Amino acid sequence: MAVSRGAAKLREYLADPEKVVVCPGVLDGLTARVALSVGFDALYMTGAGTAISRLGQPDLGLTTVDDMATNAGMIAGLDRSVPVIADADTGFGSPLMVARTVEKYMLQGVAAFHIEDQVTTKRCGHLLGKELVDTSVYVARIRAAAAARAAMPGSDIVIIARTDSLQSLGYDAAVERLKAAVAAGADVAFLEGMTTKEQMAQVVKDMAPTPCFLNMVSGGVTPLVDAAEAKALGYKIVIWPMACMTSVYLGMRDICRELKGTGRIEEKYEDGKLVGGVREVFECAGLSKCSAFDAEMGGTSFKNGA
Structure with missing residues (x-):
């Protein structure tokens, strides 16, 4: 078993009354490496980003459990001491699944995951027309997740219960679903698609003492707040799932337009130094660490440099 030191650390963060965990949404090895290099306490593997990066498709329930778990495991393996919270969609089927x-x-080695109450052919929580399963089906998913955790020796993975029912069933019904999920074994509550700061504050109060999870989606339906305001509202985990998708999309779009329009890509400089060159990117991915490890173990692959 890939022991998740990240799960223990995430639980420490959740128990710290002064701590709010802010996670950028990462979608592949490069974006995860960049986020790690900046020093985030935890990372969030976005399901939408996984669909886009691995399949080139929108977040419409097209990814499989293997798509998601493999991507999450790769990201978690880059630094086992940094918790990775991963989207698990609907759990991909019946309680057995x-x-x-x-x-x-x-x-x-994932530290935490969230499971939602949409039908299996789900969609992004900030799109319209979401369809839900009955509360009993949703609770069965959470109960199955908790049972699987209990059956795995040494696992302390954090279960996050997400509900997308606010849009169609209203606030009170959504909170009741979350409370039922917590009773079934969930550790953290995640109300998706809130539209006002009043709702954002109220759900924290109504779900106490269960920690709450906040999703900040650029262009979505929930008002965007910074880390300080999220903490003041009482949230323990805040994710920005579009962080890497947005930057990759905009950066790649602009540089492709430059190459298409001019036939070349100009080098970029900051304070007179080249940025984004091949060595800088490779160093972000661990070039020096890899060559140093090889030498320490008695290898000679990089004796003439790398």
């Missing part, structure tokens, strides 16, 4: 999903995530 949910348990299998959770087992895969635990084996990959």
Whole structure:
């Protein structure tokens, strides 16, 4: 089993009354490496980003459990001391399949995951027309996740219960779903698609003492707040899932336009130094660390440099 030191650390963060965990949404190895280099306490593997980066498709329930678990495991493996919170969509099926999903995530060393109450052919929580399963089906998913965790020796993975029911069922019904999920074994509550700061503040009060999770989506339906305001509202985990998708999309779009229009890409400089060159990118991915490890172990692959 890939032991998740990240799960223990995430639980420490959740228990710290002064701590709010802010996570950038990462979608692949490069974006995860960049986020790690900046020094974030935790990372969030976005399901939408996984669909886009691995399949080139929108977040419409097209990814499989293997797509998601493999990507999450790769990201978690870059630095085992940094918790990775991963989207697990609906758990990908019946309680039996949910348990299998959770087992895969635990084996990959993921620190936490969230499971939602949409139908299996789900969609991004900030799109319209979401369809829900009955509360009993949703609770069965959470119960299966908790049972899978209990069956895995040494696992302390954090279960985050997400509900997308606010849009169609209203606030009170959504909170009741979250409370039922917590009773079934969830550790953290995640109300998706809130539209006012009043709702954002109220759900924290109504779910206390269960920690709450906040999703900040650029262009979505929830008002955007910074880390200080999220902490003041009482949130323990805040994710920005579009962080890397937005930057990769805009950066790649602009540089492709430059290459298409001029036939070349100009080098970029900051304070007179080249930025974004090949060595800088490779160093972000661990070039020096890899060559140093090889030499320490008695290897000679990089004796003439790298």
